[in-house]
Amino acid sequence: MELCRKNDLEEGQARGFTVAGFDRKIILVRRDGRIRAYRDACPHYSAGTPMAWKTDAYLNGARTHLVCHAHGAQFDIDTGKCVSGPCLGQSLTAIPVTINQSGGIEIAAQTEGEESV
Amino acid sequence: MNIIGPDYLVFGVDDIAACTEFLTAFGLEPVNLTENGGLFAALDGTGIIVRHKNDPDLPAALPNGAMLRQQVYGVRTDADIVAIxxxxxxxxKVHRLADGTIETTDDLGFALKFQITVRKQLDMPAEKINAPGAPAQRAPNELGVWDDMPAKPRTLSHNVLFVPDMEAATGFYCNRLGFVITDELQGAGPFLRPKANDDHHTLFFIRTPEHMKGMEHLAFHMGGPTELMVAGTRLMNKGFESFWGPxxxxxxxxxxxxxxxxLGCNVEYDADMDKHDDSWVARQRPISPEASQMFLLQFREKWIPGPGPKP
Structure with a gap:
């Protein structure tokens, strides 16, 4: 399933998508040209709580980190690891995504031959 | 020591525009707002002060970089400030400022300020309800809800701190500043009420590791449960995100x-809190979902089971 076009995710932008089969939104974030995807679930509490303070507001002011806006936990965008805040050292759940031939960002299917990002 | 409660909570943030958008939508009034921040006030003048985290006028940040930079307590008189x-x-060290206020830190390193309270005396009705068996609170033809009804935060209610040393925190606020424990959620911490405020709590502690030290949440009192529901629904309809409740x-x-x-913490609407006096005996309950709430609901978009088939 295509979440959005690559061109619809700007540098320094994060967006949340409701995806069939996932109980939480999937966050897409683009930084330094790289696209990462994570489950919208902060590991501070065991159930994992959604992180934005309003729709798509997942980043800090400098747009250098993903943030859980319940208690300010900051996550490295490349690795998903919490570098400050309640869940220090824990990580977001990464979701593999691929770019399809028409430039759409998709959750990676378990098939070979697709470009991995 | 007639401490009334928090007048202001001061934050050093990395995104003043985002904080302005959030706090304004929450219903607080910007006061002297510039690109460097300002006060966001409830109806009685209490509120949140937001500055950029690198603002040199802010008290030093905690070593973990927490956004909470100072708790400003309102007291009744100059004599209370002198006593504190x-x-x-x-x-x-207690710094006595030219305006008569004092600044210091508590036993955990949280910056504190004490001032004659800025709280304006409000003269507003509580939410009025009608119930069989009791005198009607609303007059004939007086409506309970209407589309553009006001739902503004009335006053800063309480704040909750993540603290690594519960004994130090409780000891400081109770033994040095005269707070009393009203109840305790065992495994989390105690609810505290200052001497000059009969609200169930203006302060609550949650025990955490050192790296979490900071603000867990802060809350404003609304005029009643309907105002709370209306204000929260308006936030949800604008795309803001609930953490817990209603x-x-x-x-x-x-x-x-x-x-x-x-702001690095949750921000709460509350309404219709219990009042206590010194005859109250604190309760203790182990923390659990059941102990924490009488009921918990979840927002959903408006829906109607109709209109059904046309005649």
Whole structure:
């Protein structure tokens, strides 16, 4: 399933998508040209709580980190690891995504031959 | 020491524009707002002060970089400030400022300020309800809800701190500043009420590791559960995100609805909190979902089971 076009995710932008089969939104974030995807679930509490303070507001002011806006936990965008805040050292759940031939960002299917990002 | 409660909570943030958007939508009034921040006030003048985290006028940040930079307590009179200064100067530096306020830190390193309270006396009705068996609170033809009804935060209610040393925190606020414990959620921490405020709590502690030290949430009192529901619904309809609620707590009996924020903590609407006096005997309950709330609801988009088939 295509979440959005690559061109619809700007540098320094994060967006949340409701995806069939996932109980939480999937966050897409683009930084330094790289696209990462994570489950919208902060590991501070065991159930994992959604992180934005309003729709798509997942980043800090400098747009250098993903943030859980319940208690300010900051996550490295490349690795998903919490570098400050309640869940220090824990990580977001990464979701593999691929770019399809028409430039759409998709959750990676378990098939070979697709470009991995 | 007639401490009334928090007048202001001061934050050093990395995104003043985001905080302005959130706090304004929450219903607070910007006062002297510039690109460097300002005060966001409830109806009685209490509120949140937001500055950029690198603002040199802010008290130093905690080592972990927490956004909470100072708790400003309102007291009744100059004599209360003198009494607090004399007590705390026994074992720490107390800075006496030219405007008569004092600044210091608590035993955990949280920056504190004490001032004659800025709280304006409000003269507003509580939410009025009608119930069989009791005199009607609303007059004939007086409506309970209407589309553009006001739902503004009335006053800063309480704040909750993540603290690594519960004994130090409780000891400081109770033994040095005269707070009393109203109830305790065992495994989390105690609810505290200052001497000159009969609200169930203006302060609550949650025990955490050192790296979490900071603000867990802060709350504003609304005029009643309907205002709380209306204000929260308006936030949800604008795309703001709920953290917990709406619901009603057991300890304190207050309705609650918590929203995530760009302030590094949750921000809560509360309503209809219990009042206590010194005859109250604190309860203890192990923390659990059941102990924490009488009921918990979840927002959904408006829906109607109709209109059904046309005649």
């Amino acid at each position: 200064a004399d007590e705390l100067a026994k074992d720490r 619901g009603r707590h057991k300890f304190g009996s207050n309705w609650f609805w918590y929203f995530k924020s760009p």
